[in-house]
Amino acid sequence: MRSPSATDASPAASRLWVIRRWFDTSNDTPAGAVREDRIDWLRAAPFVAMHLACVAVIWAGVSTVAVLVAVAMYAVRMFALTGFYHRYFSHRTFRTSRTVQFLFGVIGASCVQRGPLWWAAHHRHHHRHADTPADPHSPRVHGFLWSHAGWFLTPRGFRTNLDRVPDFAAFPELRWLDRYDTAVPVLLAVALFGLGKLLECVAPGLGTTGWQMLVWGFFISTVVLFHATVTINSLAHRFGTRRFETRDDSRNNAWLAVFTFGEGWHNNHHFFPGTVRQGFRWWEVDLTWYGLWLMAQLGLVSELKPIPAWVRTKMEH
Numbered sequence: 155m156r157s158p159s160a161t162d163a164s165p166a167a168s169r170l171w172v173i174r175r176w177f178d179t180s181n182d183t184p185a186g187a188v189r190e191d192r193i194d195w196l197r198a199a200p201f202v203a204m205h206l207a208c209v210a211v212i213w214a215g216v217s218t219v220a221v222l223v224a225v226a227m228y229a230v231r232m233f234a235l236t237g238f239y240h241r242y243f244s245h246r247t248f249r250t251s252r253t254v255q256f257l258f259g260v261i262g263a264s265c266v267q268r269g270p271l272w273w274a275a276h277h278r279h280h281h282r283h284a285d286t287p288a289d290p291h292s293p294r295v296h297g298f299l300w301s302h303a304g305w306f307l308t309p310r311g312f313r314t315n316l317d318r319v320p321d322f323a324a325f326p327e328l329r330w331l332d333r334y335d336t337a338v339p340v341l342l343a344v345a346l347f348g349l350g351k352l353l354e355c356v357a358p359g360l361g362t363t364g365w366q367m368l369v370w371g372f373f374i375s376t377v378v379l380f381h382a383t384v385t386i387n388s389l390a391h392r393f394g395t396r397r398f399e400t401r402d403d404s405r406n407n408a409w410l411a412v413f414t415f416g417e418g419w420h421n422n423h424h425f426f427p428g429t430v431r432q433g434f435r436w437w438e439v440d441l442t443w444y445g446l447w448l449m450a451q452l453g454l455v456s457e458l459k460p461i462p463a464w465v466r467t468k469m470e471h
Contacts, residue, residue: 176200179314180333190310198307200336204266207373210365219353219362220370223346227375228382234261235273235383236415236442243274243322247430248446250455256327264342266376267383268306268314269332275318276311280387281427284402291387294403302388303381339376346371382413390420397434397469398425408438416440426465430458434469 175197195202238258241247259270267273276290285292290311291301305311314332316323323329331338350367353360394405404424411418411433419432419440433440449455 177336178334179312191305191308193304193307194309194312195307197309197312201266201307204373205377208369208377210369211374214363214365214369216370217360217362217366219360220350220366223349223367223371224375227371228379231261231265231375231379232382232415233442233445234258235265235267235379236417237446238262239267239270239273240277240417241430241442241446243270243319244277245427246321247428247459248450248455249457252325254454255325259328259331260338263331263335263338265379265383266336266339267380269335270328271316271319271323271332272314272335274322275315276306278318279315281424284400284404284424285391291384292403293388293391298388298392301391302384339372343368343372383417385410386414386417386420390418394418394421396421398422400424406438411439415442415445417442426462428459429461429465431461434461434465 173196176199238255239262242250242255242258262273263269280289280291283289285294287295289295290305293301296305347364347368350362350364350371353362353367354364390405390407390410391403392405394407394410396405398421400421402424404421406421407418409418410420416432416439417423419434419438422434422438423432430446431440431443432438433443446455446458450458
């Protein structure tokens with residue numbers, strides 16, 4: 155089936171086609187059919203709506219349970235993004251079973267940052283072209299706002315280049331997560347709302363409602379998670395220190411490392427992305443590394459790639 159944007163289809167048909175792509179990305183915009191690097195606002199509408207939904211907190215109110223759930227959802231999903239979307243799917247810095255791979259692919263998909271194949275494909279491209287015109291989210295080349303929250307809303311940004319991830323594209327369950335990338339977030343939102351309604355009935359003394367759980371547990375948690383994640387694209391290439399002279403502008407930033415579970419040690423990572431650790435010194439807090447080490451002790455992951463001796467030697471000079 156050809157894209158309406160590439161034919162003489164009516165505007166109404168084109169809009170329906172775009173809405174369909176909110177739920178099924180298999181019929182994405184063909185390369186060259188439109189301006190590749192201009193924001194597609196109709197396609198981006200759910201992203202904008204997710205931010206606007208946070209305003210509903212004015213009417214939903216707040217409860218201790220709702221806030222705790224929001225924090226827990228942030229922590230679990232940040233670990234899935236940093237440990238698996240990034241260090242596993244993008245860089246293969248450890249091994250795991252197909253079951254664990256899929257489980258954390260599902261948790262990562264709940265973050266509303268697309269599927270694991272999309273995420274890894276774009277990140278691998280970023281490392282090959284960091285801070286050059288070919289890097290889609292370089293603040294040096296494209297500016298802060300574009301690197302933070304613009305590039306992925308374009309037709310080029312929406313598209314998944316499976317040629318960059320042939321190792322994981324072979325798994326049909328991961329391709330399904332990539333194709334139907336809104337399925338898991340929608341199910342999570344419904345589940346949180348349902349949990350809140352259940353608490354209204356069985357534990358009314360908690361003062362927690364379905365709407366609170368939806369707004370805090372899903373919308374606010376997800377929006378904060380998103381902006382924390384993308385600070386590594388924008389802020390970590392502008393602010394911080396440079397231990398290593400790399401070809402890009404990557405920097406180490408201790409504050410960002412706290413909120414992103416270790417991803418803020420970005421200059422370390424760009425110098426040697428092949429290790430599971432991003433905090434190279436003992437005092438460089440890397441919560442994701444601690445979590446993966448614990449999973450290794452439990453037999454859930456294995457072959458965690460260490461920091462090579464030559465990198466440690468270079469840090470001493």
